[in-house]
Amino acid sequence: MPLLQEMTWPRVEAALRRSDLVVVPIGSTEQHGPHLPLATDFLVAAHIAKRVGERLEAVVAPVLPFGYAPYHLDFAGTITLDEATLRAALLQLCRSLLRHGARHFLVVNGHGGNTASAESVALELAGQGALCAVSQWWELARELNPAWGHGDFSHAGVVETAVVLAICPEACDLAALRPTTLTPLSANIRSEYASRFRFGKGTVSVRVPMRRLSATGNLGEVDPALATSELGREILESIVDYLVAFGKEFATVPTGG
């Protein structure tokens, strides 16, 4: 049983002696358009982490259900930590496990707003005798097969919708989908992907509240015919395979601590 919360302390002790790699899922509680649950980011991270932990026989930390998501606060239900709090929570989670023998951390991140904090924690752990890998499942998905979901890896877009349908269909409400109209920042500055805005031949990152870009909170046009649970299962399978292979090799990298 790799979930830390379901283990007794002697089992955790024994498990960390067998493998000093811990899988750490982190997410967010935030709006995901009219059709996906607020838990989306932590459900997906926890799901991937559990499957990876099972196959690696590595301890899986409890999912951190809150992240850094102030730009979603215009939509009901979104809960955000400030960035310093998220960074401190993740660092202290990892440091606690470090004390129990963990030396390799594999963060499974479910939310783009958490990336900077996770990277910062990874840098700090590197100076404390541990190694921390940070993975973003939607980026891995795009790298593994850019054609999935017609290339829509956006917030609450086709790929994310398919993945949630595969994990938790009862929490989805595809009947609530409405045509998505994206509001450009100006005549020639238009959102291309998340915070990347196209202007002429190049792109520039501009951070704005989600409501300024999309009245419904999702960025892609989700065609229910494309976003299927079968697609979601295929994507999850590939990401889990990838992270298991990575985790096996990562666990052998000397930490130098």
Ligand SMILES: [Zn+2]
């Ligand atoms: Zn999401």
